[in-house]
Amino acid sequence: MSTAPYDNTVELLYNAAKDVEMQDAFPVAHQSFLYVVLDTNVLIDYCGIIEQFCEDVERVKYPIMIIVPSVVLSELDGLKNRDDLQWFARQATTWLLKKVKERTTVKLQAVKETQSPGPHAESDHPRKNDLSIRDCCLYFGESTRGYGALMVTMDKNLALECHKEVDSALSDMTGTKLRACVGRPAESSIVMSKRQLSLTSVWLGMSFVFALTGWLTVALLSFSGLETYIPPRRSWSSRLLAQHLPVQGVDLTGFRDREAFPRYRPSRTKDDIVKPERLAQTEGPASTHLAIADDDSMDVDDVNTEASLVPQEYVPLHARDSLHAQIAEHFTLVLKELAERTHKEYRDSMAVANSAHAPAYRRTELPKWTAGLCLSYLQTKKAFQYEVWMASFFARRGENGWRRGQDWSPAMWAKALDMLEDVGRKFDDGALLSSIAAVRPHVREVWDAKLAPN
Helix, strand or coil: CCCCCCCCCHHHHHHHHHHHHCCCCCHHHHCCCCEEECCCCHHHHHHHHHHHHHHHHHCCCCEEEEEECCHHHHHHHCCCCCCCCCCHHHHEEEEEHHHHHHHEEEECCCCCCCCCCCCCHHHHHHHHHHHHCCCHHHHHHEHHHHEEEEEEECCHHHHHHHHHHHHHHCCCCCCCCCCCCCCCCHHHHCCCCCHHHCCCCCCCCEEEEEEEEEEEEEECCCEEEEEEEEEHHHHHHCHHHHCCCCCCCCCCHHHCCCCCCCCCEECCCCCCCCCCCCCCCECCCCCCCCCCCCCCCCCCCCCCCCCCCCCCCCHHHHHHHHHHHHHHHHHHHHHHHHHHHHHHHCCCCEEEEEEEECCCCCCCCHEEEEEEEEHHHCCCCCCCCCCCCCHCCCCCCCCCCCCCCCCCCCHHHHHHHHHHHHHHHHHCCHHHHHHHHHHHHHHHHHHCCCCCCC
16 A cells, blocks of 8 residues: 655745745834734634634735744644544645745744743643743733734633733832833933824733823833733634734724634534534524623643533534535645646746637736636646536635535535545645545535434
8 A cells, every 4th residue: 555645734834934034034023013823723713714814914904913833833733633623734734834935924933933942841841832832922022023912812721821921020020120211311212102002901011101300201111012812602703803903993894704604613522422523513604693702712632621512503504615615725725836836847937928828827827826727737737537617616705616515416525526636646745635535524524414404
């Protein structure tokens, strides 16, 4: 039995991040940002929302940077070996690779970007990952590096760890650390903008205002600005994330609200008492109800809690539609990576052709290729089983030919995935083959589920 090709997505991600560092291609050193630091569970459960948030930030051009701690990437790589989470982990790493290459709003933490560069104590080993994420947050929260940091996590323990650091820092603030700018010229005082003064109460870059000798002087501690945010269980959106940014004055109309389309994310029911145990849960389209506060949220490995026994929504039609949307989005990215690699191997020109007689993929920049264009190009290199309708099966919402997942028969789902598997084998592509293997159990589950009677 032959060995499956190696999936090098995470390796490519690290290499892309190193290229950015070596070329100083990110404007981090030249521009101040508000940093949004993501925990592993957020990328596993809500990668689509983070993707929308990044698109919204790029459109409104706010100085916001998504930070992915290096330990989070390691955890995602490990979760690719868990049957229940590998599909979601592969979606996250593939999307991160795309964004890190774009060098716009997503950055992978560099080795030096930590508050504690040395190893943690032996007693801290059980929580070393949480401490590494916390130290990353504290580094980017330094007031000298920008507008502070927002830690987004579904793990209460990590949130408490960050707040514990806050309490410790506040208790250490003695009079020797607070120096009013007495007798200094006005230009040497640190004048806070209205935007900076409107930070929320948990903001650590706290200012202490002194009215001295007629001057309104602001003395700042060069300490971290860090706030934590636990997303709601349901109805989370790019707009809700923007609403919880630790600054005021954010125009929320520039961020998308919960959309009228179902969602598909990992199941948190892992107990034999609860039946049936599923790989995933669904969430219906946008509701007029307010988002529910996440009082029962947990880390991806925290399954022995009362929250894991809470009944979860699973609507087969919602599962088919939303899983199909994930398939189209994910495999479009994977196929583009394969097409780019093939371009380099065959030394094909990347220039866009102006001739109307040129194939459609030649008349389009590669970053804008659809799955259909990728498949058309790959067909010119190697033969694989393909039917014309398959390009539409992998069309993303808004693209020509798109249909809901429930509108495709189970046989067409199977044929489309078989075609991709054939592509993966012909081109020896580990990322494609691994992703196909990861999604097949979900496809079986959404079609085995019985529809509720009308």
